[in-house]
Amino acid sequence: MMAVAASLTSEAPEIVPGRPFWVSVHLAMEKGWHTYSDPPGDSGLPTEVAWELPPGFSAGKIVWPKPRKFTEGGITDHIYEGAVDLKVKITPPKAIKVREATLKAHVKWLECKDICRPGSARVSLTLPVRKAVSGGGT
Amino acid sequence: MRKVMSFIIVAAGIAAVSLLVVQAKDAEIGNPAPEFTLSDLSGKARALSEFKGKFVVLEWTNPECPFVKKHYGSGNMQGLQKAWTGKDVVWLTLCSSAEGKQGFYGAEEWKKLQKDRGAAPTATLLDPDGKAGKAYGAKTTPHMFVVNPMGMLIYKGAIDDKRSADPGDVKDAKNFVDMALTQSMAGEPVRFSSTQSYGCSVKYK
Numbered sequence: 001m002m003a004v005a006a007s008l009t010s011e012a013p014e015i016v017p018g019r020p021f022w023v024s025v026h027l028a029m030e031k032g033w034h035t036y037s038d039p040p041g042d043s044g045l046p047t048e049v050a051w052e053l054p055p056g057f058s059a060g061k062i063v064w065p066k067p068r069k070f071t072e073g074g075i076t077d078h079i080y081e082g083a084v085d086l087k088v089k090i091t092p093p094k095a096i097k098v099r100e101a102t103l104k105a106h107v108k109w110l111e112c113k114d115i116c117r118p119g120s121a122r123v124s125l126t127l128p129v130r131k132a133v134s135g136g137g138t
Numbered sequence: 139m140r141k142v143m144s145f146i147i148v149a150a151g152i153a154a155v156s157l158l159v160v161q162a163k164d165a166e167i168g169n170p171a172p173e174f175t176l177s178d179l180s181g182k183a184r185a186l187s188e189f190k191g192k193f194v195v196l197e198w199t200n201p202e203c204p205f206v207k208k209h210y211g212s213g214n215m216q217g218l219q220k221a222w223t224g225k226d227v228v229w230l231t232l233c234s235s236a237e238g239k240q241g242f243y244g245a246e247e248w249k250k251l252q253k254d255r256g257a258a259p260t261a262t263l264l265d266p267d268g269k270a271g272k273a274y275g276a277k278t279t280p281h282m283f284v285v286n287p288m289g290m291l292i293y294k295g296a297i298d299d300k301r302s303a304d305p306g307d308v309k310d311a312k313n314f315v316d317m318a319l320t321q322s323m324a325g326e327p328v329r330f331s332s333t334q335s336y337g338c339s340v341k342y343k
Binding site (some may be wrong): 040042043044070072073074075077110112114115116117118 | 202203204205239240268272273277278299302303304335336337338339340341342343
């Protein structure tokens with residue numbers, strides 16, 4: 001039983017070939033539990049996202065929201081509580097032949113309360129691809 | 139004149155206080171390693187100074203921490219303990235978990251735990267009030283320190299460069315404790331003498 005639920009959401013309702021868009025790896029944490037930012041501080045481990053993307057797609061680095069500095073026993077950690085959105089910019093290729101594309105990611109995190117344990121989840125998101133407008137510009 | 143004298147005394151007092159503050163900071167590389175006296179699992183008091191003349195490795199542990207499990211589950215930590223104690227290095231495993239916190243056990247439970255995980259340190263020392271841990275600035279489990287035969291701290295930080303809880307990462311990792319001991323024994327400077335440790339937080343009280 002994990003204390004964190006991961007999901008993947010997109011700011012764009014559809015994929016426009018060649019136009020970068022933002023997705024969020026959303027982590028919802030049970031009360032009392034936290035995950036870590038990068039750098040994590042004195043202890044802990046940053047959440048990792050390993051992407052499996054369709055051909056030609058690329059993912060940028062995680063944009064880390066400002067974490068809370070939490071100090072206990074002289075140990076300061078950079079943590080997220082409640083929920084956090086880890087934003088990543090996805091760049092699709094200029095030409096996409098398929099009608100929809102599925103973005104997949106393997107998310108790994110360290111969840112801690114008074115104790116720590118590793119957690120992981122596979123998340124995915126399928127978005128429609130906007131058809132190229134025939135005769136359209138560049 | 140008396141006024142001047144009292145000013146000097148006050149100034150000296152302030153200087154002494156600030157010196158104390160400086161000493162209360164984490165142990166620094168190239169400085170004498172902080173002395174401690176802690177009970178081992180047979181209840182015997184063991185001091186760091188007892189081992190002067192030998193290299194000493196200090197390993198902070200908490201058996202239930204996933205990062206500690208990474209290095210024991212893969213056999214990495216036990217392997218290091220056996221290899222280095224075989225070369226006359228003293229290996230001290232310390233636990234600073236406070237009573238009631240994760241990783242706190244009595245001496246009898248510790249004996250069984252260490253046997254079950256095949257640990258082979260020179261001694262396991264219990265630091266439930268966290269004094270030794272705080273003197274070294276031990277923040278994570280594991281957190282590693284190396285003291286040279288002159289009693290100077292020559293390494294502090296992570297066990298290796300793969301900051302993860304995945305046992306599969308051990309085989310490709312650069313082990314900083316191995317490097318510090320190997321280089322120092324060869325009369326070379328320790329290339330990475332201070333690294334950022336990684337792991338669970340030490341469960342201080």
